[in-house]
Each structure stands twice: as structure tokens, then as C-alpha cells.
Amino acid sequence: MSTRSVVPFGPHHPVLPEPIHLDLVLEDEKVVDVIPSIGFIHRGLEKLVEKRDFRDFVYVAERMCGICSFMHGMSYCEAVEHIMGVELPPRAKYLRTIWCELSRLHSHLLWLGLLADAFGFESLFMQCWRLREKILDMFEASTGGRLIFSVNKIGGQRRDMDNAMLHGFVEKLGGLEEDLKGITSTFLANSAVNSRLKGVGYMTKKMAQEYGVAGPFMRASGIARDTRKLGYDAYGDLNFEPITSTEGDCYARTQVRVRELFQSIDLIRQAVAKIPEGPVAVPIRGFPKGEYMVRVEQPRGEAIYYVKANGTKFLDRFRVRTPTFANVPAMIELMKGCRLSEIPMLILTIDPCVSCIER
């Protein structure tokens, strides 16, 4: 029997810009055990809800993470809106949907770039981020921020997008779609890339169910569950099906995310075609009292937001279950038995967001 050695992975590691620490117990090349430790960037944002006016807390909620920031803010607002019985104007719902899908595009493109970087394909990484930059420009033009939008408020949106802007975006997305086809074919059809992805980190459907994983990580193992199908915001009016794959390995996860890119573009097209005219916000009165749980589909999977309000301007409790938090246990399990060189692929294909886990 060979001797065991422990290789520390992180908290600072080139494949992941965020701090997560793993102690990898190795027998030669093989990983036999993984001991994770998290908590490097815990900021106590959930506790802050007791000190901030519930209307201002949306600025804090959207700063939990820079990638899903729009959805964090939006879901917090939706939870409070439900408690207060506020019915959103339809245009606000469509705007939220459009920004959600743009966020998904930017998140998946960021992730594709990071994946390319992790298997050492620098120019592909740059191409992905070049395309992502176009989405960020759209964000800046429509909201004023590149990552943190600050357009959500309780009762609607702070900003509107006029029709010229929306159609301009759709046109730009058409061009982007062409570029994406070229780039994503490299991920899916290039033999060198495939050799790093295929057969790595295989997760069965049963295991996905047992570990309660979320998002593309789950859908790549053949479970067709997408929280957008609940029909929140304008998703009920749009026509789409969850994207799945049955292969369950790193390649399948890449494939699911790549196809979701095109799905998002399609959803934005549908939403822009259907968006009704009207106000984008309704005034709110009084303070919330009660509790509510909101589920949304973030780029990384299903996120759950719990809000408990006591009838004053400070809330009692705000709790977020982020998708990465649900995916980490399964990731740890998948790592056992694989080779050290496959660890970066495995970590990346769950698309981890450590800021989200630790809040």
C-alpha cells in the first residue's frame, strides 16, 4: 500500500478566484479523501437585515455575490412583495425576466471562460470573456452598473428599458449568438477539450437525487427540473423546456450550460416580443408582517430565499440557500477516487460561487 499524503488546495488557487480550501488526501495520484473548509469570506450579510431598513436592504442583498447579483436583489424583493401583498405591474415582471436571462448569459460565459482557463486554453478563455463584455455593456447601458445593477426595489423596478433599447439588445444578441456558435463548438467538439471533460466526475441520477444537487449540475445527470418552470415573473408566459443531458460527467455539464446560453437568448427574444407597456413600479405602503419563501432559478441552480418580517421596518430574519451550497457535498463525494489532475475540472463544473455559500 502506498503512503498517503495531504495536498492543500486553495484558499488561493489559480483555477478559482474565490477562496475555498480543500485538503486532498492522496494515494499516489488518486484522491482518497477530501476535507473541505469554508468560511474565508463570511460577511454576515444575513444578520445585517436586522439593522437596515427593509427597503434599503435590497442594496445589501444584491451584493451577496457579483454574478447572480440581480437575482439576489430580485428574489429578496419578491419575498417582501409577497408578504406585503404587492402585485407587480406586468412590465416590471418582464423586465425582471429579461435582466435575469441576461445575467444567466453573463454568468455562463464567465464560467465557460474559467473552464477554458482551467484546462489551459488561454485564448478560448479570452474569447469567452470578450463576448461576455458585450453583455456587460448592455447591463451598463440599461442599469448603470456592470455587475451590480441596483434596479430592483420593493414594488417594481427603478429603471425602465424603452423599446428602442430592448430591440437594440435583441439585435446585438443575434450577432452574439453567431459568435457563440463558433466558440461553443470548440468546447463541445474539440478532441483535446473533450479529453479533459469526458468521463470525468460521473454522477448518476440516483446520486444527484440523494445529494439534492441543483442547477445544471443536476440537469446534466438527467433530472429535468428547472425552477423557472414554476412560472414566476414572466416565465409562465414564455415557451421553454428544461435542458438536460443523461451523461452526468463534466462534458454533460458543459453541454447543458452551453445549450442554456442559446435558450436564454431565445427567452429574451420571446420576452421582448411580448413585453407589455405600462408602469414599472407600484408604490408600497406600510411595513411587512409575516413570512415567505421564494424559489428562483439562478445560473447555478435553484436558490431559496426566506424572509420573516415583524411589522416594523426591520426584518426578523433573512436566509438564503444558494445552489452552490447544495452542490458542494456532491462535489466532495465525486472527488473521491478521481485523479489529482481532474480536481480543477470537478470543482469548476459545479460552477462554484463561494461568496454565495458564505454570504
Next chain:
Amino acid sequence: MSLFTFAKTEFHNLFSRPVTEQYPQKPKQFKERTRGHIENNIDLCILCGMCARKCPSNAITVNRAERTWEIRPFSCVQCGSCVENCPKKCLSMCQSYTRPGPEQTARLLRKPQPAAKPQPAAKPKFSAAPAPVGKSAS
């Protein structure tokens, strides 16, 4: 098949302009809605302190006794909450970003002493943001 893709990308890269902006030579073009930094028209400001209370990152300090309004631009997260809540609408979100610097400086604006009315001087106690004034202002 994939070799051909790379060749196309290569040629495209050889004969196209850089995607990145040549920043210091070419000044950055901001979008109309860009949230860059906060400016205060201190002549209109009534030092009510609403902006300081609404700021999620406590970047603003209002001192009524000294008649000063201070912002720490390096703490500001450009959320726009202060602009939205200012009763006199004297705050504005400007497009250019805060300039980087060797240290995290604050910007202090001082409101000139009122010429005619002498009575506010008789209010010694609170230095920061008393609530009643905010109410009367809105």
C-alpha cells in the same frame, strides 16, 4: 474541423482592431446611465442627514453643527440610494468613476453660514442627523 475554426479566429485577430479600449490614450466613454460617483450641490443641501441614514455603506457623514457634508468616495458603492432619498434633490449621480489615489481620501463640503438668520446657532446638542428636521423638510 476545429483546426479551421482556430485559423479563422487567428486571421480575424490579425486583421481586426483590439477589442479592449486603449484606456489612458483614449478616454473612457461612459454610458448615459453609468453610476460613477456622487456630487452634492451644497448650496441646495439643507443638511437633513437623510442621505447619511439611507446609505447602506455609511459613506456619508452630515454634521449640522459644523454645517458640513462629507462623503468617503472609496466607501461609496454607487447604489444611488442617497440620490433617491434626498428631499432637496441636490445630490446627483455622475458618470465618471472616482479617481484612484494613494489613500482613501474623503471629500468635505462646507455650507456657508447663513447671512440673515441668526437663530440656528442656539441648537447645540446633536451633531449628526436629527430626525425632526428631516420630517419638516419632506
